[in-house]
Amino acid sequence: MNAQRLQGLIFSCSALGMAFAATTLGRFSPQSELIVLAALIVVLGIPHGAMDTIFAQKLYGIRTPWAWIRFGLVYLLLASLVVGLWAWVPAVFLAGFLIISIAHFSGDPAEGTPLLSRILYGGAVLVLPNIWHQPEITALFSKLVGTPAAGAIVPFLVGLTWPWLIGLVLAIAERWRSDKLTAFELASVGLLACVAPPLLSFTLFFCGMHSARHMIRVFIYSGRASWRFLLLASLLPLLGVACVSVAAWYFMRSTPLDERMVQIVFVGLAALTVPHMALVERVRLRAWLQESPPASKHG
Template structure:
């Protein structure tokens, strides 16, 4: 069994276990739990994007200082624009972030998966939490976009969650014979997204599925590059992200801890997702992923 298949099996078992344990537990995460989840996302989820310089070098043949400075500028400006969008139009920011996340997560299933399967899969952790946890979703969204926009968006996701659940079962049944591994992974993500609290579901998915799968594919994509050389690409980006996150945490020091952490996680992820997708989607659609 390949590393990707083992990762999928381990994630599926973990997701189903977390979903089972979550059933009798309340939907709202306390401050201690939120700190733990934020730490997991930053330590285990975010690092997968730190390998973007490797893909940039492969795609654009970067070599000298000038090339790397231009890449850094091209990567930073979109991230700053996303942060600016949150400041000026938080509702538009949140809707755009959810849509981009859906498209990005659709790249996780194995090669050869249908467009329908990928589309449904990409929206599982975005749409299905609103099935049973609409109020909690609205509360979390409210910390990013204000209560009015959050309530509207959470309400639409709740309405969408029922047909999305039906589409999920259709996708699972249609792929059960030919792609049983992908069907198992979709089932695990769906059960996790419905049963666990939204933040717990996102953390488990983002760290144990999306981030882990990206890292394994990165190592495979690197080919003959030694593992320590691949890690070398990630050191400076991770240090830069850590500094920026620490600065944002201090800048929002007058904001309540819970809201500060939610902002740090999701505004930070949104800012990093745009330039990250600009690289990774080129690799994926180029058939090299």
């Protein structure tokens, strides 16, 4: 069993355990839960995007300081446009964030998984919580984009929940015939999304599945024998994200604590996802698990 398969098995077992715990144990206060889970997303989830420098170097042959500056400026421009979208048209921002998240998460399952099954998997953690936790979803989205924008999007998600669940069950049955571990991953994500509180299910999925699998794939893609290179490549981007987060926290100090945390974490996540996808999806569509060609062929 390779590293990705082992990671998938560990995540799936953890997701089932968390789903069971969510139905039998009590919960922390809403604010305490938000603080802990938001911190986990920042510490364990967002850093996987800091490895984008590896993709940039391999895809575009970036080597010189000036080339890195230009890359950084384009990256920041894309991220800034997303923040502007949140500020000016929050409903469009939320709809776009959900769509690109589903598309991005759909890259997690193993090769050979049908496209429709990937989409159902990618959207499970965003759509299925509305079955039993729709008020919490509405509250979270309201903190993120305001009540009017949330009110425009949530009813649409609610309408998708049962068709999405049925589709996911069919996808699990289809995968079970040829790839039982992927079927197990789909089932565990679906169950977790249905029964666990929305922020808890998203945090475990984002950190334990999506980010962990991405880092394993980046390690393979980099062709390096040690994780030390990946850590060093991530250091500067992580420092930049930390500085921007601190600045945002300061400038939003008049915003209520819960809203401030949700907005900084998820607007920041959306802002980083767009340039991140511009790099990662290009590689994924070219079968990025195979050894990458020399950088000179990309530039």
